[in-house]
Each structure stands twice: as structure tokens, then as C-alpha cells.
Amino acid sequence: MKPYESRVALVTGASRGLGAHIAHRLAELGCAVAVTARSADDLRLVAKRIIEDTGRQTLVVPGDLRSREDRVGIVDQVESSMGSIDVLANAAGIGAANEFHSFDGSDVLVTNLEAPIDLTRRVVPCMREREFGRILNIASIAGAVGLPYLADYCASKAGLIGFSVSLREELRGTGVSVTVASPGFMVDEGMYVPYQTPAPWYFGSNTSRKVAERAVKALVKQRSHAVVNRLPMRPMMTINAVSEPMMRFVTRSLGATKFMRGLSEMDVTGTAVNEP
Numbered sequence: 001m002k003p004y005e006s007r008v009a010l011v012t013g014a015s016r017g018l019g020a021h022i023a024h025r026l027a028e029l030g031c032a033v034a035v036t037a038r039s040a041d042d043l044r045l046v047a048k049r050i051i052e053d054t055g056r057q058t059l060v061v062p063g064d065l066r067s068r069e070d071r072v073g074i075v076d077q078v079e080s081s082m083g084s085i086d087v088l089a090n091a092a093g094i095g096a097a098n099e100f101h102s103f104d105g106s107d108v109l110v111t112n113l114e115a116p117i118d119l120t121r122r123v124v125p126c127m128r129e130r131e132f133g134r135i136l137n138i139a140s141i142a143g144a145v146g147l148p149y150l151a152d153y154c155a156s157k158a159g160l161i162g163f164s165v166s167l168r169e170e171l172r173g174t175g176v177s178v179t180v181a182s183p184g185f186m187v188d189e190g191m192y193v194p195y196q197t198p199a200p201w202y203f204g205s206n207t208s209r210k211v212a213e214r215a216v217k218a219l220v221k222q223r224s225h226a227v228v229n230r231l232p233m234r235p236m237m238t239i240n241a242v243s244e245p246m247m248r249f250v251t252r253s254l255g256a257t258k259f260m261r262g263l264s265e266m267d268v269t270g271t272a273v274n275e276p
């Protein structure tokens, strides 16, 4: 029997990229999967692929996570069609490099932080009652170290890391575990691709499928915070933990600030970065 046989999973940000791979991986582990995002057609394609590859029950639930009403509707629809949610994977996220003062970051904060917290609050009571639940939050290394020209994004992801480790400890012993996964740059798909600029080696790089595999593995093993790019990010984060000024000196010397400023000056509006 598969480890997550007959478990019900809700995956946000599942219309493409990382979220779609996470949904696929959870179905491979035996879950019935509900996929949500705004683009209904893309969700249907992802669902079709999951059904073809795994034969698992799949539900398409379009919705805009910025809307509280949509968030309530998504959870209600999944519960009434598939039963209680056992696994919640919060993969939806938006972000683009900008000069802080010339950018309204409210959508970033709502999509990346308020929405996953709200969805988690909606599913945890039932998980506690049944003494089983797995929450996977996709944060970012940017949230752990703070990259320039991404202030709102870093705030949202740092908040998500803080939220996850706090709730995990609160829920210890209840059967409900919370895992937060922090990827570095994904090079094949996702919000960074529209920049069409290779990321410096020290930011790490990975494919979205690999990140999805590692994130779901961390969820299954009930890890706390999984840094899914092993090298060079883990050693860098260790330096950061020991001495943030030293880490900053190293990355600035390597040109990280200049690189991020360059991204903020590029026009990627109208691409997949912020809008469907």
C-alpha cells in the first residue's frame, strides 16, 4: 500500500511549476489531490496529467487566494467533494524584484503569507480531531537570508518560515506536523524564468521537479525547515546564522546586490511573474 493511500491533499499554486509537481508527487504517494490556482484551463491540464500518470482522483478548484471568500470556497468544495483534508501544500506565491518605495507589495503579502495562514487555520481543527495532518509551506531562501530588491517578498517568506516553525511546535504531539521548504532559484520553470538571466552560482539552482521531490520528502519525513538546495546554500546559511554581517560581506563582494538591482531594473511586467 502507498504511504498516503486515500489521503486527501489540497495543493495551491498547482496550475504550473512547483505546485503542479508537488500535486503530482502527492498523487504518486497515493493521495487524492485537489489542485487550485486562478487559471482553470491550466489546472485542468495538470489534473489530466495526474490522472493519466497515477490514476488518482483529482479535483480542479479554481480560485483567487487574495480573496477570503475564494479561500473559504476552495476548502468547502474540497471537503464536500473529497472529504476532510489530510495534506495542505501551500505552494502559490508571487514575487518580482523591485525598488521597495516604487512598488505596492500588498498582493505579495496577501498571496504569500495571509492566504497560507488562513488556509492552514481552516484545515487544522479537522486534522487535530482526526489526529493526522501534514502542512507543507513553500517559503524561500530569500526569506531566510533577506535579499535586496525583494523586501516584500522576503518579508512574506520570512513570515511563512516563522509561522511554520511556531505552529509546528504548538502542534507537537497532536498528529499534525508542519514543514516549511525553502528553495533557491528554480531554473526551468517559475517566477524567475521571465528574467532570462542566469542566477549567480552562489544562489544555488534546481529544477522545479527536484524541488518538489525534496519538499514532499521533507513533508513525509515531517522535517521542520528543509533547505532544498543543498549546495551552496546550506553552508551560506550557516555563515549567516553565525555572522550575518560576514554573510552580507561575502555576498556583496560576489556581486549579489548588484545582481538583484539589475533584476529590479528589468521590465518583466506582463509576463508570468505577477499576473496569470
Ligand SMILES: NC(=O)c1ccc[n+]([C@@H]2O[C@H](COP(=O)([O-])OP(=O)(O)OC[C@H]3O[C@@H](n4cnc5c(N)ncnc54)[C@H](OP(=O)(O)O)[C@@H]3O)[C@@H](O)[C@H]2O)c1
Pocket: 012, 013, 014, 015, 016, 017, 018, 019, 036, 037, 038, 039, 040, 042, 063, 064, 065, 066, 090, 091, 092, 093, 094, 095, 111, 138, 139, 140, 141, 182, 183, 184, 185, 186, 187, 189, 190, 191, 192, 193, 208, 272, 273, 275, 276
Ligand atoms: N521560482 C523560484 O526560483 C522560486 C524560488 C524560491 C521559492 N519559490 C516559491 O515557490 C513557489 C512556486 O513558485 P514558482 O516559481 O513555481 O511560481 P509560478 O510558476 O509563477 O507559479 C505560481 C503559482 O501560484 C499561483 N498563484 C499566484 N497568484 C495566485 C493567486 N492570487 N491566487 C491563486 N493562485 C495564485 C499561480 O497560478 P495562477 O497564476 O494560475 O493563479 C501558479 O500556480 C512560490 O511560493 C515561490 O515563492 C520560487
